[in-house]
Amino acid sequence: MKLSFAKRMSYIKASEIREILKVTEQEDVISFAGGLPAPELFPIDEINEINQIVLKDAGTKALQYTTTEGYVPLREWIAKRMNERLGTVLDKDNILITHGSQQGLDLSGKVFLDEGDIVVCESPIYLAAISAFKAYGCHFIEIPTDEHGMVMDVLEDVLSRTENIKLIYVIPTFQNPTGKTWSLDRRRKLAKLSSKYGVAVIEDNPYGELRFEGESLPSVKSFDTVGNILCTGSFSKIFCPGFRIGWIAGDKDIIRKYVLVKQSMDLQCNTIAQMTIAEYLKRYDIDKHIGKIVAVYKRRRDIALECMERYFPDTVKFTRPEGGLFTWVELPEGISAREILERCLERKIAFVPGASFFPNGNKENTFRINYSNMPEDRIRKGLHTLGEVVKEYISRSE
């Protein structure tokens, strides 16, 4: 007899990014596909030094089990950082350490979603959030986003006439995939609507520390008066992703639910990774380190935008992010980014077609460009080639 699997297995599909990333493992491919940080900026020497200190001073603790909630000094640092930077009022008991911010999304699905429930999100939105939530059998309602963020009138209209909405999922700062950042006003309004309609907000914030220009804005969470808003964060983009250390912050009673759920899933995150980050934060100036990352990524963004301006035809539009890792490209209607990708892969250039970022499918004429991972000369070369392919493809289809 054949085995039978859970129903959810029929909605869980391979991520297009992960498949493209396999192609990009070849060294000669110029990849704009992943959201990979620049590895040459990882603080390898500092990590090496601090690992040794942690193992020498507290090796038995660093290698043993710890609590599900996570290492207290790290949770304290995160709460303080969020309060200073994002205008929140949190302490360690508002913080759960997770395997990257990704696990915060999966836990949110597990805590909030029953089959048939609805998640409201920006359109387009982070691909791997779609798969994380979809595994709990939810449907998505996409809300359009203008240059100030999610359009609140449309959101309120949807909230007022739809049952079973359990989560509103947003990335208000340097959004993935568009690079857009919400205005202060939209942040405030989202918090109000969340409270008015009793729907939890997941404010995903893995890129917020990577601002190249413009003014820092308080988080949506900072406008939360009732405890409905949860906010993720991550050390992946400001320290290193290989440690798999992120967090989710929220109301203490809700975080306790997340802790229970995580406990039965994997007990806890890597102990020594948590202690190493905490010790690094004590001994080194993370803002100086973030400053270095920001300088490099800003330069890469500048070059990417300059090349796209120069090499892409005028009918192609793209966003100008104030920070983060991505810009979003819109080709003329009817042009397929997937077909352009095929031609690019032959010429050893990779990116992610935009359709996968729309949970209900859409917009074959879009794609996402990551500019953080490649050195400057390869960005130039890659976008030059990409521009040629795009021009060629468009002129043929006319």
Place this chain on the structure above:
Amino acid sequence: MKLSFAKRMSYIKASEIREILKVTEQEDVISFAGGLPAPELFPIDEINEINQIVLKDAGTKALQYTTTEGYVPLREWIAKRMNERLGTVLDKDNILITHGSQQGLDLSGKVFLDEGDIVVCESPIYLAAISAFKAYGCHFIEIPTDEHGMVMDVLEDVLSRTENIKLIYVIPTFQNPTGKTWSLDRRRKLAKLSSKYGVAVIEDNPYGELRFEGESLPSVKSFDTVGNILCTGSFSKIFCPGFRIGWIAGDKDIIRKYVLVKQSMDLQCNTIAQMTIAEYLKRYDIDKHIGKIVAVYKRRRDIALECMERYFPDTVKFTRPEGGLFTWVELPEGISAREILERCLERKIAFVPGASFFPNGNKENTFRINYSNMPEDRIRKGLHTLGEVVKEYISRSE
């Protein structure tokens, strides 16, 4: 308006062990409660040395994202080890690296279980497996276990007359909580029944390497002719738990499903932890290291059994494990292990009452003793006191 949570949140409860473990954080408590390895046996110096090598030789890779499947040399080692020790025929594509063996259980729930499905298990069984599966809304049917393992006639009877059984969950070697080990014959029969009735088996094997005496046995997986059996493993008990590195092994098509599910949950396990273990396995003799652990735990088991013999009344029964971390105690009928625990906690002794190990509730007169974590003198002292409390309690209730 108040938030509404997923239905599953009503079945997810705090683990009794985790609550007791909080008490045991006080240094003067003698704890037989957790399943903690002895931290004085962690290879701290070796890890320190190897961390430095990994960071120096491949720092950018060790701190970057990697594939969901996990680090190839580590998966290759695991496949080879299982083939040699457990009689399986596996290669790296049969192996997914997980956050400890615990995540293998959670993933199994996610891949196989719909609400209302049934998990068949030994009685009693590992507490945190109950919570992992319960989160997917399943029910449990418990099968009695004698000195050779799960009673196969009862299992076949249940399989033949019950619908919706999706998983059979077992720990055939040094079981948690009983310390029991299944015979070769029972292993073979389980594989046959799994194939006959088309039900997947999760063979949980985190303790299998810790054998003090007796002959090593092939895994249930080694008798799998159709690909229905998945087998977990872990570095937590033979290396260190703080790294959170374990695995699940199974049929390649099924493992691909697990990979998809894990990908949307947390992308991957800690990269440098995987590389450090793989490098350790290349440079050091893990069997020598396991030999050290086994010698210490065997001595602790001997002392624990000797003390229980001496200090416990004759009406109290306990198991004599050939390996692993636990022995299982049965008090006379009607005696409550929870009440004995309360009295013990006043005298700074902790253990886990047995009732939580029965998914459908039962057997208030049982408890689990862990002997791996405390030094010898504290085992003696603790079991002496525990024996006194038990005697006192029993004589009062007569």
